[in-house]
Amino acid sequence: MIRETLKGGKGEVIKNPKVFIDPLSVFKEIPFREDILRDAAIAIRYFVKNEVKFSNLFLGLTGTGKTFVSKYIYNEIEEVKNEDEEYKDVKQAYVNCREVGGTPQAVLSSLAGKLTGFSVPKHGINLGEYIDKIKNGTRNIKAIIYLDEVDTLVKRRGGDIVLYQLLRSDANISVIMISNDINVRDYMEPRVLSSLGPSVIFKPYDAEQLKFILSKYAEYGLIKGTYDDEILGYIAAISAKEHGDARKAVNLLFRAAQLASGGGMIKKEHVDKAIVDYEQERLIEAVKALPFHYKLALRSLIESEDVMSAHKMYTDLCNKFKQKPLSYRRFSDIISELDMFGIVKIRIVNRGRAGGVKKYALVEDKEKVLRALNETFEDSISIGDFDDVGEN
Ligand SMILES: Nc1ncnc2c1ncn2[C@@H]1O[C@H](COP(=O)(O)OP(=O)(O)OP(=O)(O)O)[C@@H](O)[C@H]1O
Numbered sequence: 457m458i459r460e461t462l463k464g465g466k467g468e469v470i471k472n473p474k475v476f477i478d479p480l481s482v483f484k485e486i487p488f489r490e491d492i493l494r495d496a497a498i499a500i501r502y503f504v505k506n507e508v509k510f511s512n513l514f515l516g517l518t519g520t521g522k523t524f525v526s527k528y529i530y531n532e533i534e535e536v537k538n539e540d541e542e543y544k545d546v547k548q549a550y551v552n553c554r555e556v557g558g559t560p561q562a563v564l565s566s567l568a569g570k571l572t573g574f575s576v577p578k579h580g581i582n583l584g585e586y587i588d589k590i591k592n593g594t595r596n597i598k599a600i601i602y603l604d605e606v607d608t609l610v611k612r613r614g615g616d617i618v619l620y621q622l623l624r625s626d627a628n629i630s631v632i633m634i635s636n637d638i639n640v641r642d643y644m645e646p647r648v649l650s651s652l653g654p655s656v657i658f659k660p661y662d663a664e665q666l667k668f669i670l671s672k673y674a675e676y677g678l679i680k681g682t683y684d685d686e687i688l689g690y691i692a693a694i695s696a697k698e699h700g701d702a703r704k705a706v707n708l709l710f711r712a713a714q715l716a717s718g719g720g721m722i723k724k725e726h727v728d729k730a731i732v733d734y735e736q737e738r739l740i741e742a743v744k745a746l747p748f749h750y751k752l753a754l755r756s757l758i759e760s761e762d763v764m765s766a767h768k769m770y771t772d773l774c775n776k777f778k779q780k781p782l783s784y785r786r787f788s789d790i791i792s793e794l795d796m797f798g799i800v801k802i803r804i805v806n807r808g809r810a811g812g813v814k815k816y817a818l819v820e821d822k823e824k825v826l827r828a829l830n831e832t833f834e835d836s837i838s839i840g841d842f843d844d845v846g847e848n
Pocket residue numbers: 479483486487488489516517518519520521522523524525635636669702703706
């Protein structure tokens with residue numbers, strides 16, 4: 457039964473999945489980012505050949521190609537090392553600040569490790585020592601540092617000073633910083649800001665640009681004749697509505713192609729199903745990322761929309777799991793935050809003079825949220841335990 461699928465015969469849609477999973481291995485150019493790439497290449501050349509240091513801040517909303525462009529530059533520099541002697545002593549280090557933990561220590565130790573080639577402790581030495589290690593390690597080289605999600609570093613205490621020291625150090629270091637928080641500069645001290653180079657703005661893609669980008673993925677990754685212009689336009693239009701997010705557009709095309717697999721043609725219904733799956737995954741991710749008490753609060757709200765009764769249920773749950781319950785007021789704040797995340801919807805009902813106001817919170821998509829909660833609680837709490845508390 458699975459033989460046709462194993463062989464990828466009749467009705468197959470995807471020619472090369474790698475295009476969607478590791479697009480940099482396929483893309484030789486990055487559409488709509490040519491100007492940014494050219495300017496960066498000039499700055500890098502001045503740095504490598506004329507010792508003019510630079511620092512850039514790549515700013516733009518999610519899915520606008522900032523990381524894609526940075527990794528492309530990184531790879532191209534590695535290639536040029538084989539072609540141009542003057543690039544021989546260039547050393548690059550890419551660090552995602554959030555992934556390494558976001559603290560100045562974590563970021564510096566990761567950087568120092570990558571630049572010196574030695575393992576550097578994450579704790580126990582002070583920031584100045586890390587900077588010295590980096591300076592020593594880069595004495596005879598030219599270092600290009602990429603700090604992705606730099607906003608997580610800058611928001612930590614002392615984070616912006618680390619940047620200042622890196623930028624101002626007498627070592628040969630140039631820096632590309634990446635942030636999808638466009639207000640990241642507001643978190644920096646004036647002296648840090650003044651040593652920072654220009655911001656490079658990544659504008660959201662419009663529907664037409666997204667359609668062109670999708671056509672490239674389709675050309676490289678899909679079998680000819682399994683898609684048409686209309687379907688690419690449909691996906692592009694949907695993704696453009698959400699601030700021109702190329703990640704979403706590419707993801708939807710890949711999912712729709714997988715759903716169409718065996719049928720030989722991507723249709724609108726595949727895209728619609730792909731959207732539902734995509735939104736569901738995003739909701740699940742959001743719920744899973746919530747702190748423990750938020751999850752308990754959400755679990756209580758599934759049983760009772762009335763916030764006051766939900767707090768009682770929440771308190772029971774806390775007792776059951778030997779957690780100290782938060783006050784009603786704090787609980788109510790959590791509910792407001794969940795409302796801001798779009799997971800619940802608050803409704804205030806005024807019951808006249810005597811009754812006062814009553815606060816309700818409706819869980820937007822009960823079934824999905826419950827499923828997400830169950831998944832996240834799988835290890836620690838079984839849903840049976842919840843049912844004891846919730847339904848009795
Ligand atoms: N111009 C482009 N051409 C082809 N693919 C693109 C382009 N821009 C973005 N993409 C695709 O979108 C995905 C997301 O882009 P990228 O990771 O660069 O987003 P980002 O701007 O760094 O967003 P975030 O801030 O969320 O990390 C890339 O992996 C790539 O598949």
